[in-house]
Amino acid sequence: MAEKVTIATVAKAARVSRQTVSNVLNAPHMVREETRARVREAITALGYRANQAARQMRTGRSRLIAVRIEPTRDGVNGSVLDRFLHGLTESAEGAGYRVMLYTAADAPAEIEAYDQLLGAYELDAFVLTGTDHGDPRTAWLAERDVPFVTFGRPWSDPAEAGRDGRGALPAGHPWVDVDNGAGVAQATQRLLDNGHRRIGFIGWPVGSGVGDDRRSGWARTLRSAGLDPTGLDRQAPDGFDQGEAAARDLLAHGEPPTAIVCASDSLALGALRAVRVPGPGWSPGAGPEIAVTGFDDTPVAQAIGLTSVSQPLARAAACCVELLTDVLDRDTARTGSGAPRHVLLRPSLVVRQSG
């Protein structure tokens, strides 16, 4: 059985000191080329791998990123997090980091989890998902100078959302987000292009950042086409039954719309129960013929042929990692761009049979 290979083993094999081996790994320019090659050779020959625990103890950095894994809420949206997680793990591996999971029931519990994780593992950074108005988590982390990125804009300050980093607010933190409004606008515009003039919207109750953004994408597109969105709008908590009820309500009052845009696939699926979808041979509901689009391009949409807005989750994850490594490297180098960076990605529309 092979003995444990440490930096000392490598040093002896290459006839240099431990520190020189360390320099080859962490500051190659400090070592003469000839020596460097000899050390590198010894490293591969012995199969040496740096012990992260020892490195962490000395440097205080663990090369670990933490992400919360939520209990699959409604089932449909769980796959969004799943795909994001996969992208994150993959990108992090490329940058030499690993992803650690944790759970938390609510925001206070999550903050308690931060405390535990930081105390025990000295995590390098956090990735937060699903930010909302006045998120207490970001404040807690910022206060303690813990590096983090959010997937989702900070909704607490509406002015910041549109400014895109140039304002360089002191409290601004790096974030990556998908332009929800643009996604819904795209879906709405396509329906307009197909001749629809009365297009309804079913979204979450006013007050959530993401939800309001999606709704505004619909309203703004209608207005810029010279149409009045008034009365075509319904609010419903996420869920199949809620979506169905909202769709029925939309059809029952006033002149019914010819198309409905939904803020999520769950709502869209519910709405589908209340209508008939145009197109050959596919019509789950029994109501009037109405085009329906969803949001998130979940497996459900794919399965039943629902047109839906797709978020570029792998790219979003990659951007998160990039922003994080930026921050982490700046921390050590004391140099770099300085201002927190923001990334806004454009979603794409996946057109299927549902209209």
Added chain:
Amino acid sequence: MAEKVTIATVAKAARVSRQTVSNVLNAPHMVREETRARVREAITALGYRANQAARQMRTGRSRLIAVRIEPTRDGVNGSVLDRFLHGLTESAEGAGYRVMLYTAADAPAEIEAYDQLLGAYELDAFVLTGTDHGDPRTAWLAERDVPFVTFGRPWSDPAEAGRDGRGALPAGHPWVDVDNGAGVAQATQRLLDNGHRRIGFIGWPVGSGVGDDRRSGWARTLRSAGLDPTGLDRQAPDGFDQGEAAARDLLAHGEPPTAIVCASDSLALGALRAVRVPGPGWSPGAGPEIAVTGFDDTPVAQAIGLTSVSQPLARAAACCVELLTDVLDRDTARTGSGAPRHVLLRPSLVVRQSG
């Protein structure tokens, strides 16, 4: 700003030595009750948390469990892993462990990942999912005495699957699995009870452990009811289109079945396109009226009302953690049950509109 709280800080505050503090944490029975209380008080007062890196360096154990996160293959089945992951993270936290993620494209890449992870982080254990015939991963890990549990039986040795640990084979490793055959049998039995006599099956091509198990559950149930399954069986790779094609084929040849049991929700969803489902007001396809059931109870099933077999994923995850902690504690204590343990969980049938 508070200084870093180490074991020495606590020791000073409680007026004892470092070792005594360590004993309070790791071997409380060694310390007099009075002293123990004083140390505990100091720990909470200072908010001390053991530094895992330092502990790991000394003990060689990291309290870290690694799980692979797969790229969401077909989309539908991704949510199974997602729910399992959440359960695993939660259970692991309860046992004082953390979950770390990694990705790998195939088995060789995964083995390379093991090597990297073990070298850098000295992981305590792995959880493998989706085992198949003659899995090279388990052999690699067993050879190096790396503790691991599989979610899924080892299919390489058919004799082992039924023996349930009493055989105590030398190469046997702990595993947790869901009794796929029993799940399908349950679904089939219910259809029999409802009066169906010709019940078809659409499953994956013969050769995969899980797939064959599910198929056998269907065949055995029909036979024990005195019915002949011959000709009612179709093989198709997982996917909507494949499921649809298989269903059409099943309907086209010979006397058509009145119900179809599928090995996955993906296949079931495809099958639904080819048939009409009994029940009020819900009929996506246009074909004959036929009951359809799926497997995995994915969000899709929930969304469109597909009867499906549900795996107890949270319990499975909890069992994995339990088996692992068993193995890990045995490693240190050099005592315990000795024989690897196996757990076979019973899935449950979620009945919905689809029949």
Added chain:
DNA sequence: TCCATGGACTTGAACGATCCAATGATGCCC
């Protein structure tokens, strides 16, 4: 010649925990 400069490398110390061997305190029996 002398000392300053700087590059290439080495040495000792430290990070924070646990393990090991040794110490002090306590109780008990003769």
Added chain:
DNA sequence: GGGCATCATTGGATCGTTCAAGTCCATGGA
């Protein structure tokens, strides 16, 4: 009171790495 066993507690060494300070040697200007 001395001897002895038991138990709680102590101090030093250690895990593998990086940081800070040091050595050694060649170069070059005064």
